[in-house]
């Protein structure tokens with residue numbers, strides 16, 4: 114049996130491949146991800162905008178917490194990233210290490226494998242974050 | 249009228265080299281090779297993709313940079329071809345994933361190509377034809393590989409990971425215009441991978457003279473003949489780079505001096521990135537070249553074939569270089585890992 | 601409107617019950633609760649079962665019907681799921697049904713079996729309380745939020761890593777007298793300081809253990825309560841509220857849902873809680889226990905650790921940390937411990953206040969529930 118749903122990933126792929134935000138016309142706040150309702154005020158008068166995929170690490174943790182399928186990518190660095198648009202999103206940081214990661218570090222979104230139904234199922238791609246090159 | 253490919257050019261380019269590097273001396277020590285084998289291959293280290301990377305993710309990164317340098321919107325691209333011999337799926341296109349992830353127009357020509365190490369080059373040729381004929385305005389060509397090698401085989405010293413991408417478009421918008429492109433192919437079984445096999449096999453020495461050298465020499469000579477050029481007309485020469493020695497050797501055979509090859513030679517520091525090999529070399533040359541300079545590019549793919557291309561650099565090149573990460577930047581961003589980490593990253597350790 | 605009473609409580613020892621399944625554990629807790637209440641199983645009008653992950657860890661949907669069949673009773677049976685707060689939600693629903701006069705007796709059973717699979721799978725199940733599409737898929741687990749929260753808390757309030765273990769030390773001490781606690785042993789500060797990091801700076805001693813357990817409550821309407829020999833405890837009121845996902849809040853070191861729910865509840869009921877009130881707070885991770893005390897107004901911001909010394913009835917059973925956190929059953933353990941305390945039948949403690957309070961939440965204050973008991 115597949116661990117992951119094909120249709121859930123497929124349906125949401127534009128949100129996994131890019132960072133889509135919800136801008137509320139009623140309360141004016143921007144939030145992640147793209148939703149049909151503003152999570153702050155519940156208004157459905159919203160529009161979806163694309164994030165630049167660039168931001169700074171607001172907070173992070175080096176995680177040894179193992180879930181099924183995690184073995185190859187441990188420890189993980191899980192962070193809150195403040196995007197240039199001002200929105201905070203939870204994200205995994207790759208191509209860094211516990212020694213070099215810092216709050217305030219500039220990061221950008223990169224496409225990586227989020228998960229896969231190995232060895233024969235689908236590979237699920239989505240954005241993680243990596244330190245901006247040569248900054 | 250002139251040659252049709254003269255209507256097309258490189259509008260944008262991008263590359264990707266994974267951050268991690270393995271010193272090839274570690275491979276020699278582990279498998280008990282005499283240490284001078286490393287010098288004989290002209291190799292220092294090779295780039296290793298992380299376990300969550302593959303030819304799709306690396307191709308995406310390179311293509312993103314290429315689109316940035318092209319200065320166009322992804323929706324303006326109407327052809328995407330991905331050349332790889334390490335497709336994440338045996339059946340299921342990589343090009344649809346990369347295209348959708350980048351936001352390329354859904355009304356596009358799309359396919360994956362396989363021709364050992366020259367499928368990415370074929371992707372360029374196809375796009376040049378589409379642009380020249382007016383079928384598309386912009387096309388994206390990607391060469392991306394997480395090259396596999398049987399552990400302990402000589403191929404393991406060089407097989408590495410990396411990607412290159414090119415946006416091809418009208419010559420008048422190009423950073424480098426095509427002057428001519430030719431291809432030379434034969435049925436030469438120098439290197440192959442059977443279905444369901446994890447690693448390719450090869451004819452070792454047989455990959456040399458009947459394969460690599462014969463095909464590159466043939467295509468380059470054909471190009472020079474058709475364009476009426478001689479070796480000294482080129483300011484740079486970039487060949488497929490299966491190791492650090494072959495490109496210099498083929499240049500010597502063609503009468504091209506070493507100093508025209510060295511600016512585009514990257515394999516000694518990143519390994520053979522297969523479909524990205526010559527194309528990363530070309531990108532590095534573009535990032536240093538001056539308007540008016542002529543570049544010879546000759547990728548090679550086993551099985552076997554070689555394309556030879558002549559490009560003339562335009563004055564648009566300078567404004568594009570620093571729009572995205574350069575090859576130099578990607579080369580200098582590196583962290584050394586040991587063989588164990590390499591084995592984990594490239595899934596050589598068998599897990600259930 | 602009719603009043604609701606907790607007439608009986610039953611608990612099983614929390615732990616890794618390899619020899620018992622969810623049915624055996626549930627029946628054990630239910631039999632104890634019925635006996636404690638002095639009520640027969642056939643007098644039950646409604647069976648509410650709280651369980652968070654039966655589909656993931658037991659391959660079992662409709663766990664309430666399955667359990668009713670196992671009990672050999674023919675009743676209305678319903679499973680209630682509100683993540684880690686499932687048990688509180690089931691009790692709140694039972695309370696509403698009784699007050700509305702729909703039923704007179706409700707049996708609430710909470711059960712969770714987290715030990716049926718290796719820890720990586722239990723962790724995957726537990727991580728499903730977050731938004732799968734945006735947190736689960738991105739490899740974010742609750743412990744990661746707890747870790748970032750603890751980091752902020754320590755930096756902002758100048759609290760040391762060592763000082764935070766004060767919570768776990770107190771919980772392990774409290775668990776010593778709880779016959780149903782999982783980790784009823786003392787732990788030295790040194791051992792805690794040397795413990796494995798789960799998600800930096802959180803270590804295993806800041807976190808609940810993976811465990812199984814079942815607990816049950818018999819809830820009755822006032823007219824039934826008056827006929828019983830025991831000392832039923834009144835369920836005075838409850839409140840629950842949710843918040844945005846943690847990443848949208850701007851501040852991790854506050855529990856806004858808990859704070860708002862408590863404000864509404866205290867305004868409506870007029871209850872006053874202080875350091876000597878018996879309170880159970882949700883300490884899946886120690887930092888959440890500290891933040892709950894601050895959200896409930898029992899300590900100023902950054903001052904919760906100082907308040908601990910003067911709180912003799914705080915998580916007296918050992919909390920999620922030391923009694924354990926069999927997720928769907930956890931709030932029922934808390935209410936059972938409070939009920940016994942208010943009946944003065946909890947070992948080694950005398951309690952004289954009129955009210956006690958249960959706090960539980962799912963995730964990082966994603967939803968928070970408060971239940972007030974009165975004797």
Ligand SMILES: [Zn+2]
Pocket residue numbers: 137138139140141142151152153154155156
């Ligand atoms: Zn709004």
